[in-house]
Amino acid sequence: MPALLEVRKLNRRYFTGYKWFKRQYKWALKDISFSLETGQTLAIVGEAGSGKTTLARVLAGAETRTDGTILYRDTPLEKQDSKQRCRLIRMIFQDPSTSLNPRLTIGELLREPLVFNTDLNQSQSNKIIEDNLRKVGLLKEHADFYPHMLSLGQKQRVAIARALMLEPEVIIADEALADLDLSIRSQIVNLLLKLQQQLSISFIVVSQDLNIVRHISDHLIVMRHGEIVEQGPTEQLMLNPQHEYTERLVKQKLPDGKNQQIVKSTASNTSNH
Ligand SMILES: Nc1ncnc2c1ncn2[C@@H]1O[C@H](COP(=O)(O)OP(=O)(O)OP(=O)(O)O)[C@@H](O)[C@H]1O
Known part of the structure; x- marks a missing residue:
């Protein structure tokens, strides 16, 4: 069975100007390769400027790649039509206060992806909006609210509902939890x-x-200077990092990490994190 997404030798460079009349480039991504299976979560970590956001944006189609291949179930992603591609991968951003248009109600914000990508009528769209508000723990009445009337956590729930509207197979969250306080983040x-x-x-x-x-x-995936320095199962990488940079990152950001159990949680056992 082919992977849901397979990324092979992905590169992205940015033109940075001229030096002695020669074009200069910054390589934000260098030979990135990995695969993603259905129902799995892949995390990308690395210091500021290591290329995480560029990778997320290239995968979501918000940024072009210089070269490399992205396969969706063994078929190049660009062979999907643009509507199909929009449905496949959706993105959630760090700050819902800026990513949600303040002039639109929550209902209008959720309706937008349906208007641009489907032929559903008003009542079919209303039903999907209501369903997705419920899925993220909001009420159907929230459809009439404006973003400023919601807390940051509620806004991020709206951003998730918006990402869910087209029933995507992949959601990319770029630092989507970074601004939330601890309990909301949990x-x-x-x-x-x-x-x-x-x-x-x-x-x-x-x-x-x-x-x-x-x-x-x-x-x-551990990234540094646009390259993957190490990748593998989360538990293995955190408990037994092979690369000196991963080890430093784990020590720095998770000082007691090696002594703690590192397993992916399930929805039922995360309530006290
Ligand atoms: N539009 C651009 N033009 C030129 N260089 C860029 C552009 N976008 C990103 N870069 C450069 O590419 C590199 C990777 O940037 P990117 O934002 O992907 O890193 P990051 O790991 O997401 O960082 P952060 O954690 O700070 O968001 C950086 O050196 C950045 O300066």
């Missing part, structure tokens, strides 16, 4: 795990927070 982690169990969604989670990463991910 609730959102729990929600993501519950959605994954119910809907078999695969997640790609970009995070600097190794505490979150170890609870949420099955596989881990």
